[in-house]
Amino acid sequence: MSLPPSAKRVQHALEEKGYAHLRVVALPASTRTAQEAAEAVGAHVGQIVKSLIFMGTRPYLFLVSGRNRLDLPKAQRAAGETLRRATPEEVRLLTGYAIGGVPPAGHPTPLPTFCDEDLLAYPRVWAAGGTPNALFSLTPGELLALTGARVADLKEA
Numbered sequence: 001m002s003l004p005p006s007a008k009r010v011q012h013a014l015e016e017k018g019y020a021h022l023r024v025v026a027l028p029a030s031t032r033t034a035q036e037a038a039e040a041v042g043a044h045v046g047q048i049v050k051s052l053i054f055m056g057t058r059p060y061l062f063l064v065s066g067r068n069r070l071d072l073p074k075a076q077r078a079a080g081e082t083l084r085r086a087t088p089e090e091v092r093l094l095t096g097y098a099i100g101g102v103p104p105a106g107h108p109t110p111l112p113t114f115c116d117e118d119l120l121a122y123p124r125v126w127a128a129g130g131t132p133n134a135l136f137s138l139t140p141g142e143l144l145a146l147t148g149a150r151v152a153d154l155k156e157a
Helices: 005-016 034-041 072-079 088-095 117-121 140-147
Strands: 048-055 059-065 113-116 125-128 134-138 150-152
Touching: 005 134, 034 048, 034 125, 034 134, 048 088, 059 072, 059 117, 059 140, 072 113, 072 150, 113 117, 113 140, 117 140, 117 150, 125 140, 134 140
Parallel strands: 048 125, 059 113, 113 150
Antiparallel strands: 048 059, 125 134
8 A cells, every 4th residue: 555645754754864664554444543553453552652742831742552541640740831732733733744643753843752651561562654544663762762752651540
């Protein structure tokens, strides 16, 4: 399946950052939700990276395991300020992608990033590749290096 333009942008961004070995794949099934993504690639839902944008005095990116819900007070402690969920319009403006396809990197606006510590428990994780049916797989170490994310406890108890 050939890649749509937004997935090609993610692939290009990966290559520019030195991760040409990572391949964005377009799938016939939707990967918009963590559950759909896990089913599409035969992974555990916890291996799916949700890219969530929150706004404070600046925007932030939170990379959360698909099995977890982001705990807003924990996210606010990590960011050091009060946050609110970004609107779909803000997400598209800041990242260049629509909700459901936001990759963890390759955004026009650099975003301070925090990574859910639970993602580190897996040998490989899957992140959105620019569309609601495109993904790419990488190790948690590659995810941290690619995004410059700080690891934090972000999940609701």
